[in-house]
Amino acid sequence: xxxxxxxxxxxxxxxxxxxxxxxxxxxxxxxxxxxxxxxxxxxxxxxxxxxxxxxxxxxxxxxxxxxxxxxxxxxxxxxxxxxxxxxxxxxxxxxxxxxxxxxxxxxxxxxxxxxxxxxxxxxxxxxxxxxxxxxxxxxxxxxxxxxxxxxxxxxxxxxxxxxxxxxxxxxxxxxxxxxxxxxxxxxxxxxxxxxxxxxxxxxxxxxxxxxxxxxxxxxxxxxxxxxxxxxxxxxxxxxxxxxxxxxxxxxxxxxxxxxxxxxxxxxxxxxxxxxxxxxxxxxxxxxxxxxxxxxxxxxxxxxxxxxxxxxxxxxxxxxxxxxxxxxxxxxxxxxxxxxxxxxxxxxxxxxxxxxxxxxxxxxxxxxxxxxxxxxxxxxxxxxxxxxxx
Amino acid sequence: xxxxxxxxxxxxxxxxxxxxxxxxxxxxxxxxxxxxxxxxxxxxxxxxxxxxxxxxxxxxxxxxxxxxxxxxxxxxxxxxxxxxxxxxxxxxxxxxxxxxxxxxxx
Numbered sequence: 050x051x052x053x054x055x056x057x058x059x060x061x062x063x064x065x066x067x068x069x070x071x072x073x074x075x076x077x078x079x080x081x082x083x084x085x086x087x088x089x090x091x092x093x094x095x096x097x098x099x100x101x102x103x104x105x106x107x108x109x110x111x112x113x114x115x116x117x118x119x120x121x122x123x124x125x126x127x128x129x130x131x132x133x134x135x136x137x138x139x140x141x142x143x144x145x146x147x148x149x150x151x152x153x154x155x156x157x158x159x160x161x162x163x164x165x166x167x168x169x170x171x172x173x174x175x176x177x178x179x180x181x182x183x184x185x186x187x188x189x190x191x192x193x194x195x196x197x198x199x200x201x202x203x204x205x206x207x208x209x210x211x212x213x214x215x216x217x218x219x220x221x222x223x224x225x226x227x228x229x230x231x232x233x234x235x236x237x238x239x240x241x242x243x244x245x246x247x248x249x250x251x252x253x254x255x256x257x258x259x260x261x262x263x264x265x266x267x268x269x270x271x272x273x274x275x276x277x278x279x280x281x282x283x284x285x286x287x288x289x290x291x292x293x294x295x296x297x298x299x300x301x302x303x304x305x306x307x308x309x310x311x312x313x314x315x316x317x318x319x320x321x322x323x324x325x326x327x328x329x330x331x332x333x334x335x336x337x338x339x340x341x342x343x344x345x346x347x348x349x350x351x352x353x354x355x356x357x358x359x360x361x362x363x364x365x366x367x368x369x370x371x372x373x374x375x376x377x378x379x380x381x382x383x384x385x386x387x388x389x390x391x392x393x394x395x396x397x398x399x400x401x402x403x404x405x406x407x408x409x410x411x412x413x414x415x416x417x418x419x420x421x422x423x424x425x426x427x428x429x430x431x432x433x434x435x436x437x438x
Numbered sequence: 439x440x441x442x443x444x445x446x447x448x449x450x451x452x453x454x455x456x457x458x459x460x461x462x463x464x465x466x467x468x469x470x471x472x473x474x475x476x477x478x479x480x481x482x483x484x485x486x487x488x489x490x491x492x493x494x495x496x497x498x499x500x501x502x503x504x505x506x507x508x509x510x511x512x513x514x515x516x517x518x519x520x521x522x523x524x525x526x527x528x529x530x531x532x533x534x535x536x537x538x539x540x541x542x543x544x
Contacts, residue, residue, distance in 0.1 A: 295501050
């Protein structure tokens with residue numbers, strides 16, 4: 050992908066020749082290919098589940114310039130799958146932790162750290178400095194932003210996405226290939242679960258999908274093989290089935306079609322229906338109770354009914370003795386509740402329970418409160434013996 | 439006449455955890471109607487209030503997007519497989535539910 054310029058390396062040191070010998074002796078890479086890798090500039094969006102394995106392997110393979118965009122901090126729940134970070138990195142910036150790991154694997158790689166949230170204001174400028182963009186993000190607004198910025202700057206978008214034990218991968222926004230919007234012209238409306246940190250992911254799955262992305266990145270750099278252009282790979286790790294669907298470039302695509310209507314980056318939160326400013330006020334109308342207050346009133350012997358709207362497997366991890374009705378079952382099981390009693394609803398963090406309170410109030414329950422911050426806040430503020438997950 | 443519809447993980451809560459369903463119908467639209475007749479909870483995830491397939495639901499007949507065939511009128515035959523392809527955002531620690539409920543769905 051990278052073209053030779055005066056600034057770019059045209060030779061490998063003896064150390065590098067030794068390091069990359071298993072590449073150099075295979076005709077598909079060879080000295081030419083290894084130099085292409087060394088000259089390549091790849092930008093990884095996110096150093097999380099997908100970004101971890103793919104950055105590690107791209108660095109080990111000798112990709113010369115690796116940019117990483119991330120603003121997050123390593124926490125314990127990341128370690129189950131974000132293998133670029135270790136236990137001693139908890140609390141550090143992911144960017145610093147990742148850069149250390151990459152330098153340790155291959156000091157020949159120049160790692161560029163971008164400690165920022167990718168946005169419409171910075172994406173184009175950032176992308177122009179790289180050859181290939183690898184999308185390891187976790188939300189729809191950023192997915193559409195990465196896609197559009199790739200189309201507008203003419204950079205391939207190596208896409209990967211995961212849910213529980215299923216993944217998707219493709220290569221979007223190449224010159225003649227389809228883009229993400231050709232496949233998904235519109236985002237789904239924002240979920241009732243604010244973040245599906247509640248959705249979960251099998252720890253190995255981002256490894257599997259991230260390495261498919263790394264493989265595609267290396268193939269694009271080498272100009273070898275058949276990249277996943279115009280193909281959507283579906284991975285089902287549970288069935289261990291890989292399927293492939295045809296993707297077509299949509300001539301009416303608003304970004305990459307023949308008459309594009311999106312010619313500059315837009316407000317992607319708005320596009321994805323996320324109302325940044327309205328949301329807090331909508332939430333503010335939901336009556337809340339703080340964990341300490343609930344504890345005090347329970348200790349005082351007040352009659353408060355606790356409703357837990359999480360899933361049964363979450364209830365098994367920890368519970369505070371609430372009556373379990375998963376949010377999705379609430380409409381058909383609402384008759385189990387007594388509208389005369391005072392009800393406090395909780396979930397893990399407060400998102401699902403907000404929806405439940407909204408629903409119950411619409412259904413005529415007037416004495417319903419949302420436990421602020423969910424069971425996690427209960428663990429923090431009232432009972433640390435309740436495990437956090 | 440039996441056609442297989444593959445259900446992606448995010449929609450399996452609405453199919454009693456089944457990963458596939460056997461349905462009947464002459465067209466993709468009929469096959470999907472047969473699917474939601476078996477699993478009524480799935481309806482609002484696939485179809486809008488107007489009865490049309492939701493714009494963010496991708497339906498494939500074998501390995502082709504039905505948008506580039508005859509959409510819901512695309513004829514199906516016995517050995518065909520229909521795949522529902524959700525948009526999945528997850529990558530780091532979270533994922534957006536592919537077909538989210540709106541509050542008024544509850």
